Amino acid sequence: MPVPASYNDITQDKVVRDHVGVAWYDRTFYIPRKWNSSDTKIWLRFAGVHYAADVFVNGELVASHAGGHVPFQADVTSVLQYGQKNLISVAVNNTLTDITVPQGEVQQLQTDAGARFVQYYKFDFFNYAGIHRPVVLYTTPSIYIDDISVNTDVNDDTGVIEYVVRVGGDTKTRATVSVSLLDRDGNYVIRNVVGDQGNLQVPQARLWWPYLMNPEPAYLYTLEVRTSTESAVPEDVYRLPVGIRKLGWTNTSVTMNGKAIYIRGFGRHEDSAIRGKGHDYPLITRDYNLIKWIGANAYRTSHYPYSEEIMDFADREGIMIINECPGVDIGSYGFKDELLEAHKTALTRLHRRDKNRPSVVMWSVANEALTASPEAYGYFRDIADHMKALDISRPITMALNKPCNLDLAGEFMDVIGFNRYNAWYVNSGRTDTIIQNVKEEALNWHKKYNKPVLMTEYGGDTMAGLHLSPEYIWSEEYQVKLLSKHFEAFDQLRNESFFIGEMIWNFADFNTAQTYVRVGGNKKGVFTRDRQPKASAQLVRKRYWALAEELDSVTPPDDLSEYVHESHAKYLETGLPDVWVTSV
Ligand code: GCB
Numbered sequence: 001m002p003v004p005a006s007y008n009d010i011t012q013d014k015v016v017r018d019h020v021g022v023a024w025y026d027r028t029f030y031i032p033r034k035w036n037s038s039d040t041k042i043w044l045r046f047a048g049v050h051y052a053a054d055v056f057v058n059g060e061l062v063a064s065h066a067g068g069h070v071p072f073q074a075d076v077t078s079v080l081q082y083g084q085k086n087l088i089s090v091a092v093n094n095t096l097t098d099i100t101v102p103q104g105e106v107q108q109l110q111t112d113a114g115a116r117f118v119q120y121y122k123f124d125f126f127n128y129a130g131i132h133r134p135v136v137l138y139t140t141p142s143i144y145i146d147d148i149s150v151n152t153d154v155n156d157d158t159g160v161i162e163y164v165v166r167v168g169g170d171t172k173t174r175a176t177v178s179v180s181l182l183d184r185d186g187n188y189v190i191r192n193v194v195g196d197q198g199n200l201q202v203p204q205a206r207l208w209w210p211y212l213m214n215p216e217p218a219y220l221y222t223l224e225v226r227t228s229t230e231s232a233v234p235e236d237v238y239r240l241p242v243g244i245r246k247l248g249w250t251n252t253s254v255t256m257n258g259k260a261i262y263i264r265g266f267g268r269h270e271d272s273a274i275r276g277k278g279h280d281y282p283l284i285t286r287d288y289n290l291i292k293w294i295g296a297n298a299y300r301t302s303h304y305p306y307s308e309e310i311m312d313f314a315d316r317e318g319i320m321i322i323n324e325c326p327g328v329d330i331g332s333y334g335f336k337d338e339l340l341e342a343h344k345t346a347l348t349r350l351h352r353r354d355k356n357r358p359s360v361v362m363w364s365v366a367n368e369a370l371t372a373s374p375e376a377y378g379y380f381r382d383i384a385d386h387m388k389a390l391d392i393s394r395p396i397t398m399a400l401n402k403p404c405n406l407d408l409a410g411e412f413m414d415v416i417g418f419n420r421y422n423a424w425y426v427n428s429g430r431t432d433t434i435i436q437n438v439k440e441e442a443l444n445w446h447k448k449y450n451k452p453v454l455m456t457e458y459g460g461d462t463m464a465g466l467h468l469s470p471e472y473i474w475s476e477e478y479q480v481k482l483l484s485k486h487f488e489a490f491d492q493l494r495n496e497s498f499f500i501g502e503m504i505w506n507f508a509d510f511n512t513a514q515t516y517v518r519v520g521g522n523k524k525g526v527f528t529r530d531r532q533p534k535a536s537a538q539l540v541r542k543r544y545w546a547l548a549e550e551l552d553s554v555t556p557p558d559d560l561s562e563y564v565h566e567s568h569a570k571y572l573e574t575g576l577p578d579v580w581v582t583s584v
Helices: 281-294 308-317 337-354 376-390 431-449 476-493 535-552 570-574 578-582
Strands: 022-030 040-046 052-057 060-066 072-075 085-093 105-111 114-120 135-141 143-155 158-169 175-182 188-194 197-202 221-229 237-242 247-249 254-256 263-267 298-300 320-324 360-367 396-400 415-419 453-457 499-505
Touching: 040 052, 040 060, 052 072, 060 072, 135 143, 143 221, 143 237, 158 175, 158 221, 175 197, 188 197, 237 308, 254 360, 263 320, 263 453, 263 535, 281 308, 281 535, 298 499, 308 320, 337 360, 337 376, 360 376, 360 415, 376 396, 396 453, 415 431, 431 453, 431 476, 476 499, 476 535
Parallel strands: 263 298, 263 499, 298 320, 320 360, 360 396, 396 415, 415 453, 453 499
Antiparallel strands: 022 085, 040 072, 040 135, 052 060, 052 085, 105 114, 143 158, 158 197, 175 188, 175 221, 221 237, 247 254
């Protein structure tokens, strides 16, 4: 099996595709003799293995980890054979139960060949499994930088970087930490400030801004952290990209550097043909090109943390992230104490991995949980308390879908996200019901909780190439109409002060479990699974760029108005007319 990749879609064997339980990976490798030094530690790091993994090196268990979307590592210095062959074995277990995050259940099915275990789950994406993200061996000195936390603020035009550095390794030898700050061109702005925590003041700071909200978005400094000791242990150096920004929120808005943000984006998935959820640089680069081409400024990592490489792109390109933990459909198999603990652990690990990222503007603690069940109240109060104990610098949210009047979790959130499929699961075919329902529901959420509201999911399945006129469900025409009607609702809602954004479900088509409501997967993408635009992508592009023009005075790309009838030419001077923005 190739690594990184999901193993499911690589072979012609559906037993491999639908496998439930443990899969073993083995691999041999050599370690140079010169790595064998008392000053050096060797780490084996997995960026993501779904769902649980036991890792053995030369037959010795070095790491056990549960949770498919966050990294883990082990100090393997003492189990390696230097200058010789080593064996690494990984047992990957994809089984989901009522106390894994996300939940699932395994049942026995009687087949013609006898009883077989089958994995069931309620969430709507294929439970791809395997070693999904890169695996690396790397070295540090024996006294090393174990963790860095930064928080930023802006006072007038001075940027503030608050930092804490944790040093690991032999605690008997005292290590001195010093930090420096470099600008984007590599020039030192601040040099060698000694101490493992402190505040750096950056006069005339260049701020981190989202894409299209500023002519120079995503400005990143580099925090260079060094350790030194009085012993012979060599220094450790870590270079952390830092975006200086001030995030704020009220009961009607979320602000970036003092300016209200309006989110225009998508829910997404890590998903593609053959690789499944395996890391793929060309694919993620293409995705970011499409996100920027279409004029989006945000997405939600529905429904689990995405790879670190994907997050690096967001930091560097200025794409705002609603960072979601894998709490999708939580409660479907009951709310238990063990589940709550596993869910908290998932949040802790997500926070630990992504706490320093400027792109992360909100934490989403769950998607479509069973928030109308009586247990949901205490459960989500605890989840929210846990997240707030980890981070008070970012608002928390979740994507809610229970009827507003029955929901028990929203009161613990800072921002309300709601998912609703008007004219799809509800009133299929009736695009004439969208505007009033979307408006009414958004208003109801705000009335109930007095928080900012955004629509985190809406959309309809669309077979690329299916054309039916007048529009009819599953056709490209229908998706265009369904989105247009939502845009009209959003434009009316934007006049209400509390409505802060819109996210289409989904960026691209993706694979799901086999069910009769899915034709080769979920087809709600604005792009196909191989990342080509459907008709709706052209419409979304016009809207997202028009919003950027209206809200942030951005000039839309020339090709958006390649053909203009002369009776419309006047709009080139006065701005795009509403009719281009909201209808076909
Ligand atoms: C939802 C879920 C998402 C599904 C989507 C759909 O509400 O949050 O995971 O894929 O609906 O298409 O049904």
